[in-house]
Amino acid sequence: MAIGWYLTVSALIFAIGAAGVLTRRNPLVILLCLELMLNAANLALVAFSRMWGGEDGQVFALIVMVVAACEVTVGLGLIVALYRRRLPIDVDELNELHG
Amino acid sequence: MTATTFGWLIPLCPLVGTVIISLGWSRLPGRAAGWIGTAAIGLSFACSVVVVVSLLGKSPEHRQLTSALWNYAVTPGLDAKMSILVDPLSVFMALVVSGVSTLIHLYSVSYMNEDRGFNRYFAYLNFFVFSMLVLVMAGNFVLLIVGWAFVGAASYLLISFWYRRTTATRAGIKAFVINVVGDVGLVLGTFFILRHTGTVDFLKTFSAVHHVFHHNQTDLVAGCLLLLVGAFAKSAQVPLHTWLPDAMEGPTPVSALIHAATMVTAGVYLIARMHPLFEEAPTAGDVGAIGGCLTLLIAATIALVQTDIKRVIAYSTMSQIGYMIMGVSAGAYSAGLFHLMTHAFFKALLFMAAGSLIGAMAGEQSLDRMGGFRKALPFTFGCFLVGGLALSGLPPFSGWLSKDDIIGFLDHRGGGFLILGIAGYVGALLTGIYTFRMIFRAFFGEPVDQARELEHGHLAHAEVPRNPMTGEEEDTEIGFPGPGHFVAEREVPMKIAMGSLAVLAMIGGVLQIPGVDRGVQRFLAPSFATSKLAHTDVASGTEWVGLVIGAAIAILGIAIAYRLWVVRPGAPIELRQRLAPIHRFLSNKWYFDELIDVLVVRPALLVGRVAESVFERIVIGGGVTGGTIGIVRAGSAAVRRWQTGFLRYYAAAMVLAMGAVALYFLISST
Numbered sequence: 154m155a156i157g158w159y160l161t162v163s164a165l166i167f168a169i170g171a172a173g174v175l176t177r178r179n180p181l182v183i184l185l186c187l188e189l190m191l192n193a194a195n196l197a198l199v200a201f202s203r204m205w206g207g208e209d210g211q212v213f214a215l216i217v218m219v220v221a222a223c224e225v226t227v228g229l230g231l232i233v234a235l236y237r238r239r240l241p242i243d244v245d246e247l248n249e250l251h252g
Numbered sequence: 253m254t255a256t257t258f259g260w261l262i263p264l265c266p267l268v269g270t271v272i273i274s275l276g277w278s279r280l281p282g283r284a285a286g287w288i289g290t291a292a293i294g295l296s297f298a299c300s301v302v303v304v305v306s307l308l309g310k311s312p313e314h315r316q317l318t319s320a321l322w323n324y325a326v327t328p329g330l331d332a333k334m335s336i337l338v339d340p341l342s343v344f345m346a347l348v349v350s351g352v353s354t355l356i357h358l359y360s361v362s363y364m365n366e367d368r369g370f371n372r373y374f375a376y377l378n379f380f381v382f383s384m385l386v387l388v389m390a391g392n393f394v395l396l397i398v399g400w401a402f403v404g405a406a407s408y409l410l411i412s413f414w415y416r417r418t419t420a421t422r423a424g425i426k427a428f429v430i431n432v433v434g435d436v437g438l439v440l441g442t443f444f445i446l447r448h449t450g451t452v453d454f455l456k457t458f459s460a461v462h463h464v465f466h467h468n469q470t471d472l473v474a475g476c477l478l479l480l481v482g483a484f485a486k487s488a489q490v491p492l493h494t495w496l497p498d499a500m501e502g503p504t505p506v507s508a509l510i511h512a513a514t515m516v517t518a519g520v521y522l523i524a525r526m527h528p529l530f531e532e533a534p535t536a537g538d539v540g541a542i543g544g545c546l547t548l549l550i551a552a553t554i555a556l557v558q559t560d561i562k563r564v565i566a567y568s569t570m571s572q573i574g575y576m577i578m579g580v581s582a583g584a585y586s587a588g589l590f591h592l593m594t595h596a597f598f599k600a601l602l603f604m605a606a607g608s609l610i611g612a613m614a615g616e617q618s619l620d621r622m623g624g625f626r627k628a629l630p631f632t633f634g635c636f637l638v639g640g641l642a643l644s645g646l647p648p649f650s651g652w653l654s655k656d657d658i659i660g661f662l663d664h665r666g667g668g669f670l671i672l673g674i675a676g677y678v679g680a681l682l683t684g685i686y687t688f689r690m691i692f693r694a695f696f697g698e699p700v701d702q703a704r705e706l707e708h709g710h711l712a713h714a715e716v717p718r719n720p721m722t723g724e725e726e727d728t729e730i731g732f733p734g735p736g737h738f739v740a741e742r743e744v745p746m747k748i749a750m751g752s753l754a755v756l757a758m759i760g761g762v763l764q765i766p767g768v769d770r771g772v773q774r775f776l777a778p779s780f781a782t783s784k785l786a787h788t789d790v791a792s793g794t795e796w797v798g799l800v801i802g803a804a805i806a807i808l809g810i811a812i813a814y815r816l817w818v819v820r821p822g823a824p825i826e827l828r829q830r831l832a833p834i835h836r837f838l839s840n841k842w843y844f845d846e847l848i849d850v851l852v853v854r855p856a857l858l859v860g861r862v863a864e865s866v867f868e869r870i871v872i873g874g875g876v877t878g879g880t881i882g883i884v885r886a887g888s889a890a891v892r893r894w895q896t897g898f899l900r901y902y903a904a905a906m907v908l909a910m911g912a913v914a915l916y917f918l919i920s921s922t
Binding site: 171174175176178183244245247248249250251 | 895896897898899900903904907
């Protein structure tokens, strides 16, 4: 199968993720969408790796997974902290850093 | 073990003593710190003796040894090593320094007995001796500067030893600041010389001088003059002398050790050590000789009218160092160093005796309140008399031979030096008068209450301890003088120290008697082997004429003092009233403090104030900081609007930016 299809799927998933990040207000959902984007990148990496026959891309994909796991840990931790301090679970309301 | 090994041990012993006392200050029992300190310096003296013996065992041309332990900074153009130079000159100095220091440490064990800072005192004192020995043993300019600065620091610590006395801390700061002026001079002078010779090692510098400099070359003269600034500041010569009288705020043994016998002679040592440079730059040498001559006259006249006994001796020290500086600058090296040695003996002795006298007066230092102590303090009186006679230059005491050795050399060189020699005789007359003014006022005449009580075996104790300068009431807590007072008559260590120095002051002169044996000159000769002036031999007949004149002048001075203060006790007051303007001029110390205040301190304060109110406020506050603040403010006001705080805006900006970058690469790659 040509690489084009894989990349199409990857691009599609990436676009869905990016759209989710930009439009949703619930941090939990934003986090999920971020995961989508990362996995889209992973898919592209693995696809390229298969095309070239090398394993570099797969190694990269594994590292991305590790990074994603870390990022989710921190992200979920933040959300739990928000909940505990009874702050709104809404990124638009959390705008204290405005200039 | 070789001579250089012992050479290294000379400064090492006091260093070990300092470390032991300062680390163990809270654990050392009783007077242990004092005995450790004394033993450390004593060991150092023993090492000096060993070095002298082993140097004498070598042939004269092999008596200059160097030894380097490790490299300080060795790069092309610089060869600073941790090195010492063991030669007759440095060992001679080490011998005088460690010998006199041992006796003064011994004296201090009694004198400082009840002071709350006893252990701190001995740590400082050992540190001072260590620094001084580093200074004299140094084999290159770098180590010399290190020792030079350490000595200044030790002097500061010991002047402000009673740190809760405002007068003492002020005096310490004054001494330190003026000494730093000297340090700067020494360092800059070193640079001038290093620039041409490319080496900091003493022996290499001296052998290079004749090749790299021509006679009286401007750079060499400038370098030597800067070295003189260092020497003048450390040796309290006009106009950098004002710190020395104030330094008498320290404990009396400190005055004896640092501000009379050893540290203040560092300038003399420096000039003698640098003699190849000064001989190539005679202009600088002449400046030094004239400066020394002025100092000896000015200080002697001030000493005539001071009433604080320690200050009189301090001015006398300045005056005697004036002789030495004048001598070594003019080429009378062995005579200058001989006088340095005998002066160390009798001046330390005079200070110790003055300390005993002050003890009997319960801390009072004014000559106006003393009198008639002859019977109450027979031993102190004897020592003071020996010291005074040696200082005035009466035969056969040591000062007679050494002082006239310098003057004899100057007369022999003739020309302008003859004037300096005559000034030296005038100084000698004044020396006799002020020395015996002290003796007659303190020991003769009607006994004061303290003297009477002491005759009945009762040592005076102050009801309330007072600062001798301001009369302020003081504590006897730490940071102030302790409650006890000590006189040599009752303290064995003080007696031993003063007795030994009295013997040395009496017979120290035998080392160099014209026509008999010029021992000091013979011993120092290898250090001055290349000198053109050191081998000027004054005929011993001429020199004996000088000695007879010197003795006559000393007797004349003593006679004048006797007439003024013993035969006609009312005469000095009458004289003071008749010569009121001169008296005022002298008791204000030639207005040097005021002169320096007007010339240096006030302009500096003015510059500071202008800098503070104009430069600081307008240029720095308005321009530099204000401008930076304005730029940052305007910049941040512009950027602030972008920071909305909405997470999704930031995400959108990132996506767009990444998209733009991707687009750019897509376009540029096709």
